[in-house]
Amino acid sequence: MQEGEAITKHGCTVAFAGSGPLQPAKLPPTSKACFNPPRLAEPLTVLPGVGPATAGAAGKLGLAVLGDLLFHYPFRHEDFTSRKKIGELKYGEEATVAASVERVALARTRRRSLHLVRAVVRDETGYMQAVWFNQDYLAELLRPGESLLLRGSYGAGAFKVREHEILGRGEAGLHTTGYVPVYATTERITVKRLRGWLARVRPLMAQLADPLPAPLRAELRLPSKADAVLAMHFPRTPADFRQAERRLVFEELFLLQAALLWRRRQFAALQNGVKLGPVGELTKSFIRALPFNLTKDQKRVCSEISADLQSPRPMQRLLQADVGAGKTVVALYTMLRAAESGRQAALMAPTEVLAEQHFFSLERMLAGLPVRIAFLSSRLKAAERRRLLDRIASGEVDIVAGTHALIQEGVSFVSLAVVVVDEQHRFGVSQRENLAVKPGGGGPVPHALHMTATPIPRSLALTLYGDLETSVIRSLPAGRRKVGTWQVPEAKRAAAYRFIRRQLDEGRQCYVVCPLIEESDTVQARAVETEAARLKGSEFSGYRLGVLHGQMPPAQKQRAMQLFASGVIQVLVTTTVIEVGVDVPNASVMMIEEADRFGLAQLHQLRGRVGRGSHKSYCLLFGDPKTEQARRRLAAMESAADGFALADLDLQIRGEGQLFGERQSGLPDLKLARLARDQEVLALARRKAGALVGAGRGLAGPEHALLRDEIKRVFGDVGRLGRV
Ligand code: ADP
Ligand code: MG
Numbered sequence: 001m002q003e004g005e006a007i008t009k010h011g012c013t014v015a016f017a018g019s020g021p022l023q024p025a026k027l028p029p030t031s032k033a034c035f036n037p038p039r040l041a042e043p044l045t046v047l048p049g050v051g052p053a054t055a056g057a058a059g060k061l062g063l064a065v066l067g068d069l070l071f072h073y074p075f076r077h078e079d080f081t082s083r084k085k086i087g088e089l090k091y092g093e094e095a096t097v098a099a100s101v102e103r104v105a106l107a108r109t110r111r112r113s114l115h116l117v118r119a120v121v122r123d124e125t126g127y128m129q130a131v132w133f134n135q136d137y138l139a140e141l142l143r144p145g146e147s148l149l150l151r152g153s154y155g156a157g158a159f160k161v162r163e164h165e166i167l168g169r170g171e172a173g174l175h176t177t178g179y180v181p182v183y184a185t186t187e188r189i190t191v192k193r194l195r196g197w198l199a200r201v202r203p204l205m206a207q208l209a210d211p212l213p214a215p216l217r218a219e220l221r222l223p224s225k226a227d228a229v230l231a232m233h234f235p236r237t238p239a240d241f242r243q244a245e246r247r248l249v250f251e252e253l254f255l256l257q258a259a260l261l262w263r264r265r266q267f268a269a270l271q272n273g274v275k276l277g278p279v280g281e282l283t284k285s286f287i288r289a290l291p292f293n294l295t296k297d298q299k300r301v302c303s304e305i306s307a308d309l310q311s312p313r314p315m316q317r318l319l320q321a322d323v324g325a326g327k328t329v330v331a332l333y334t335m336l337r338a339a340e341s342g343r344q345a346a347l348m349a350p351t352e353v354l355a356e357q358h359f360f361s362l363e364r365m366l367a368g369l370p371v372r373i374a375f376l377s378s379r380l381k382a383a384e385r386r387r388l389l390d391r392i393a394s395g396e397v398d399i400v401a402g403t404h405a406l407i408q409e410g411v412s413f414v415s416l417a418v419v420v421v422d423e424q425h426r427f428g429v430s431q432r433e434n435l436a437v438k439p440g441g442g443g444p445v446p447h448a449l450h451m452t453a454t455p456i457p458r459s460l461a462l463t464l465y466g467d468l469e470t471s472v473i474r475s476l477p478a479g480r481r482k483v484g485t486w487q488v489p490e491a492k493r494a495a496a497y498r499f500i501r502r503q504l505d506e507g508r509q510c511y512v513v514c515p516l517i518e519e520s521d522t523v524q525a526r527a528v529e530t531e532a533a534r535l536k537g538s539e540f541s542g543y544r545l546g547v548l549h550g551q552m553p554p555a556q557k558q559r560a561m562q563l564f565a566s567g568v569i570q571v572l573v574t575t576t577v578i579e580v581g582v583d584v585p586n587a588s589v590m591m592i593e594e595a596d597r598f599g600l601a602q603l604h605q606l607r608g609r610v611g612r613g614s615h616k617s618y619c620l621l622f623g624d625p626k627t628e629q630a631r632r633r634l635a636a637m638e639s640a641a642d643g644f645a646l647a648d649l650d651l652q653i654r655g656e657g658q659l660f661g662e663r664q665s666g667l668p669d670l671k672l673a674r675l676a677r678d679q680e681v682l683a684l685a686r687r688k689a690g691a692l693v694g695a696g697r698g699l700a701g702p703e704h705a706l707l708r709d710e711i712k713r714v715f716g717d718v719g720r721l722g723r724v
Pocket of ligand 1: 291293294295298321322323324325326327328329453477478583585612
């Protein structure tokens with residue numbers, strides 16, 4: 001799907017949240033005067049000695065045009081600053097020496113594998129012998145009279161050369177003088193080659209336009225873009241480099257936050273939503289009929305949502321809450337607010353199993369209320385499906401549960417006012433983008449509530465969802481007790497099974513989660529079946545076991561879930577299929593095999609399946625952590641119960657890149673910033689971006705042309721950021 005494109009299906013225009021309502025035309029074009037030098041866009045082949053083959057190889061490093069070279073930062077520098085004269089060299093000390101060649105000879109040693117090239121070199125303070133190991137070709141290459149830069153150390157009567165450079169044959173001193181950049185390379189694109197290219201494009205650095213507003217730069221004492229990029233490659237001092245890096249990290253986070261906040265501001269200016277009335281009788285009687293009182297946090301979030309719904313601006317709200325904190329009630333509240341105004345609502349879950357669970361809880365919790373609900377299952381026969389689609393299109397259904405098929409397959413609603421997305425983090429980013437479903441003819445955009453049960457650190461939330469309003473449920477319902485969590489050594493396995501049997505005998509239920517098998521779902525399914533058979537024949541003989549895994553046909557999955565929910569099945573042997581959303585309050589033990597192979601967020605989700613009722617619950621972690629990271633993860637699980645605290649730990653342990661694994665690809669590509677490390681810079685960038693975007697015309701002002709330009713360049717193809 002291209003930006004700005006709209007698909008029309010069944011009379012329903014589906015516009016993308018990230019693109020539809022935000023038209024690029026709202027921003028004036030960038031004035032030519034402040035563009036970056038056009039040479040930045042020239043291909044690498046304009047460099048001497050770079051042909052198509054080399055350019056192709058450079059492509060693998062993400063280097064296509066000269067501009068890419070400028071922003072291909074080194075990952076470290078070698079310190080070649082200690083320049084010495086031959087007469088000043090101290091024994092054993094590493095130094096760089098400039099000298100000229102007197103004579104050269106190849107020397108064989110007694111060891112066949114060791115060849116030496118010896119050269120007598122001199123400067124104005126004296127002579128010395130320089131030695132290279134196993135670089136025979138140098139005997140040919142080095143000519144008397146030639147100037148060299150030598151890096152190495154002096155000892156045992158000779159200077160052992162680690163790096164050398166022949167001056168006058170290339171760029172002088174590139175590889176052995178000052179702080180020398182070390183770049184990510186490939187076999188064909190060597191570091192020396194890259195340094196050569198960088199030296200060529202160095203004059204362009206000085207011409208780089210600065211996207212940061214000058215007053216901001218002055219206020220924060222940031223070096224200019226030109227100086228910063230230069231210092232990233234060729235710093236004069238370590239402090240020079242650190243300042244440059246700080247500036248560029250700030251810039252990166254600032255651009256991202258400006259983009260997200262600008263998008264939020266544009267959302268806020270929209271008036272094409274559905275303005276709902278105040279809380280009505282239906283919602284009130286739903287709340288009254290609940291077997292519990294809403295927690296303070298639940299109440300607060302409901303009123304935040306209610307205020308959004310009563311505005312003509314389409315809601316774009318993220319609800320963050322820990323596992324088991326009670327998001328479902330909030331979701332129902334939001335949807336009932338639509339239904340009581342005669343509008344429709346959709347509830348989307350990432351998997352069919354979860355969507356169905358939601359449908360069952362809708363049935364249970366809305367029983368007796370005048371609301372018509374439906375489940376758009378993928379199992380419906382063609383005729384059934386058509387009938388249901390007709391009912392949705394004609395308004396005979398108030399609330400529809402389903403997977404993202406609800407928006408992807410062009411389901412047409414007569415008056416959709418609310419979309420709730422559960423377990424937001426399981427949806428691909430593009431699907432999150434797809435949420436502004438706009439009925440044809442410029443009709444209203446529905447209110448969207450994104451819910452995530454994986455608490456994410458604030459820094460990450462700002463980065464991923466910085467364009468959304470945020471509500472948080474921090475407290476769990478009263479009476480919840482911490483789930484006792486232990487790592488169980490293999491030696492205590494039998495005791496663990498005894499413990500579980502006692503729980504089962506007391507009427508509780510148990511999950512057994514099998515190891516993660518990445519190779520294939522079929523193998524995983526077989527592992528589940530095998531483990532269930534083994535347990536049935538041994539530890540749990542005489543108990544009622546069931547299996548649930550991704551390879552089962554949907555009807556069987558549903559049956560297994562129902563049997564477990566109703567207590568017929570006592571032990572459910574399963575996979576991470578049950579990771580999200582499943583709610584069986586009677587289950588009190590979560591046993592996880594090879595827990596060391598799961599991520600922290602995933603473990604926390606799994607643990608969240610128990611401790612949902614009044615029974616004291618337990619999480620038993622098996623597996624032998626082999627890495628430091630895994631050890632820290634399991635220790636964190638034992639000590640921390642709070643998902644928000646765990647999320648911060650996870651970020652510290654793993655860094656954001658791996659935090660969510662593949663399924664959370666929504667993270668914008670940050671080149672220099674590291675969320676775990678740069679939280680303070682992020683907070684600063686957020687503040688400054690907020691001030692800038694919030695004032696006057698925001699990003700639309702002519703003085704921000706460059707800033708807009710750079711945001712487009714950096715995040716432009718990332719449709720997820722929408723238009724700026
Ligand atoms: P999650 O946030 O993980 O989706 P759920 O909405 O499934 O959590 O709620 C977890 C359990 O807590 C459910 O059994 C639900 O009925 C119950 N619950 C929700 N809110 C409250 C409350 N205020 N008091 C007591 N129990 C509650
Ligand atoms: Mg839930």
